[in-house]
Amino acid sequence: MQININTDKTIERHQGLDDHVQSVVAAAVQRFADHITRVEVHLSDELSQKSADGGNRCLLEARVTGYQPIAVSAHAESLHQAISGAADKLKRAIDSALGRLHDKQMHATPTLVAEPDEVNE
Numbered sequence: 001m002q003i004n005i006n007t008d009k010t011i012e013r014h015q016g017l018d019d020h021v022q023s024v025v026a027a028a029v030q031r032f033a034d035h036i037t038r039v040e041v042h043l044s045d046e047l048s049q050k051s052a053d054g055g056n057r058c059l060l061e062a063r064v065t066g067y068q069p070i071a072v073s074a075h076a077e078s079l080h081q082a083i084s085g086a087a088d089k090l091k092r093a094i095d096s097a098l099g100r101l102h103d104k105q106m107h108a109t110p111t112l113v114a115e116p117d118e119v120n121e
Contacts, residue, residue, distance in 0.1 A: 001026075001029075001033050001036045001037065001038065001039065002037070002038045002039070003021070003022050003025050003026065003038075003039045003041060004038065004039070004040050004041065005017075005018055005021050005022075005041045005043070006040065006041065006042045006043070007042075007043045007044070008042075008043070008044040008045070010044065010045040010047070011043050011044060011045055011079070017043075017079075020080065020083065021041055021043075021083055024083050024084060024087050025039055025041060025060065025083075025087050025090075027087075028087035028088065028090060028091040029062065029087075029090060029091060029094060032064075032094050032095075032098065035064050035065050035066075035067075035094075035098060036062050036063065036064055036065070036094070037063045037064075037065060038062075038063045039060060039061070039062045039063070039090075040060070040061040040062075040063075041058065041059070041060055041083075042057075042058070042059040042060075042061075043056075043057070043058055043059075043079060043082075043083070044056075044057045044059075045057070045079075046075070055075070055077075056075065056076055056077065056078060056079045056081070056082040057073060057074070057075050057082055058073065058074050058076075058079070058082040058083045058085070058086040059071065059072070059073040059086065060072050060073070060086045060087065060089075060090045062090055062093075062094060064094060064097065064098070067097055067098070070090065070093050070094055070097055072086055072089035072090045072093050073086055073089075074086035074089060
């Protein structure tokens with residue numbers, strides 16, 4: 001699973017930030033790693049738009065095999081809070097999506113019904 005990090009011009013990108021994003025995102029989606037090919041991370045500071053819920057934004061988009069891309073975002077006062085919030089949302093969204101996909105596959109598979117044994121008198 002690849003984790004690609006993108007920042008806008010307002011975010012100073014450095015190795016510490018990259019390592020933090022990698023560890024938080026990987027930990028959040030590790031149980032789904034076999035189903036995910038790539039996670040795109042977009043970090044931005046929207047302070048100029050004066051967002052009421054915090055200027056830092058983290059958008060995560062996961063590419064899940066056999067499913068449409070799943071995207072979530074979180075706003076927070078700090079970039080670390082936004083990353084953690086988005087990672088938690090992504091974990092729940094993937095769990096829900098894969099659960100629905102699994103349920104759909106289970107309903108499409110015919111189930112065998114065992115016939116009762118004949119009663120000998």
